[in-house]
Amino acid sequence: MRSEQDIERSFKQANLQVTIGAERDGRILDELVEVQCKSASPHPALRPASRSWALSLAAVVAVVIVIALLVSRNGPPEPEPAPSRPQIVSRIELATAISLEKAFRQGGIEAVEKQYKETFGAFRADAKTPSVDELLTHLENEITDLKR
Amino acid sequence: MTVILNLGKSVRMLEDTVLIWRFKRGSREALCRIYEKYRTDLLRLAALLLRDKGDAEDVVHDVFVSFARSAEMLRLVGSLKGYLLTCVANNARNRNRARQRRQTVGLDEAAELASPDTTPDQWIAYSEELQRWSDALAELPYEQREVVTLHLRAGMTFRRIARSQAVSVNTAKGRYRYALARLRSTFNGELEP
Numbered sequence: 277m278r279s280e281q282d283i284e285r286s287f288k289q290a291n292l293q294v295t296i297g298a299e300r301d302g303r304i305l306d307e308l309v310e311v312q313c314k315s316a317s318p319h320p321a322l323r324p325a326s327r328s329w330a331l332s333l334a335a336v337v338a339v340v341i342v343i344a345l346l347v348s349r350n351g352p353p354e355p356e357p358a359p360s361r362p363q364i365v366s367r368i369e370l371a372t373a374i375s376l377e378k379a380f381r382q383g384g385i386e387a388v389e390k391q392y393k394e395t396f397g398a399f400r401a402d403a404k405t406p407s408v409d410e411l412l413t414h415l416e417n418e419i420t421d422l423k424r
Numbered sequence: 425m426t427v428i429l430n431l432g433k434s435v436r437m438l439e440d441t442v443l444i445w446r447f448k449r450g451s452r453e454a455l456c457r458i459y460e461k462y463r464t465d466l467l468r469l470a471a472l473l474l475r476d477k478g479d480a481e482d483v484v485h486d487v488f489v490s491f492a493r494s495a496e497m498l499r500l501v502g503s504l505k506g507y508l509l510t511c512v513a514n515n516a517r518n519r520n521r522a523r524q525r526r527q528t529v530g531l532d533e534a535a536e537l538a539s540p541d542t543t544p545d546q547w548i549a550y551s552e553e554l555q556r557w558s559d560a561l562a563e564l565p566y567e568q569r570e571v572v573t574l575h576l577r578a579g580m581t582f583r584r585i586a587r588s589q590a591v592s593v594n595t596a597k598g599r600y601r602y603a604l605a606r607l608r609s610t611f612n613g614e615l616e617p
Contacts, residue, residue, distance in 0.1 A: 278611055280604040287607070288576045293551035294467050300547045304485060305459055309452050311492040316450045 344370045440504040472573045473516040475562040481547045487511045568603035
């Protein structure tokens, strides 16, 4: 005799498999893509809701860049009586912020997303791992290009 | 272990957030990924809620078509999976009501004759275990079947189920208890010599 708790447990843990027919599955997916294309507006990225979001992101990026530039140009801040010194923004962070800001100016949110992918794609396991020297040289070149 | 599970859940939710963001901007890849990620879960739920395989397929198909059409209007509060499962449950409930109405006017039997259970162009096939549970659940009144399935297989709370069924939480819990009692007698009856 099975108790109600047994029924509860066996239903919860039952391995209920469904096998999906590939042919019809593919047709349904095609249909969904078609429905999506028909119902999409011509320029969804330019809608007001997206624009306000993009402006907020641009403002955040701009603030980060201004702070980073101020720190890098003025050098380390004057020693203050406080025991801890403010942390200096690294070259990598600065270059990342600059490259993202540049991408945003050139191509908006999509370009920022693409830039992110490219940046993080370089750190994947299957990619050739560059040495620290190579990275610094690359970043210095990037910064020089941006200053021109 | 709990930390790893929570981390996995967070990663899934993060992926869903990115997918929704892209989907709302018209990304075809995002729609395909959402479809491939959740279609099996939705079909399984529909299979448990509706005895007829064709109805289960139609419900999931309709949910995905509505989803693909509603990209710009979509305002997601909870998880994407929860949202899609709720859509399937609502759609299945409506279909069940329509089927009951058809039965009262005697059209259902004719429709069943016209559309056999297995067709060459089948989207899904059930495992033996799924078929067994689907048959057992089909013996329950629909509301009881829905509560027990949504609670145990879709992980929904009684409060949420009660809201979707427009009843009190106690009523939902009562339906759950009745459902378990009936399933118990069904399975114990099967085991008797």
